Amino acid sequence: MAKCPECGGNMISRMKRKICETCGLSLTGSEYDKAWDKIREHTNDDAHHRHRMKMEYLKWYESSKKH
Ligand SMILES: [Zn+2]
Structure with a gap:
């Protein structure tokens, strides 16, 4: 469910x-x-998000190396 950025x-x-x-x-x-x-x-959520993106990138990088 989408949440309003103004009021939540x-x-x-x-x-x-x-x-x-x-x-x-x-x-x-x-x-x-x-x-x-x-x-x-401005929130910690972003750090979590970036961490997750990085992990997904690494996974992708690892799998792409096999080709
Ligand atoms: Zn709203």
Whole structure:
């Protein structure tokens, strides 16, 4: 379930946009991603995310070496 970057409320998808049920914020998919990217820059979640991305990259790198 998508979460509102402004208030943390549930966001519903409508006409290719995400609309917050709580505050009425309306974002496109890319606006939504950007908004969360901005927030994650300042949170520990981002560190976890980067760590996970790095692990996935390493996995991919390891498997691609076999070819
Ligand atoms: Zn909201």
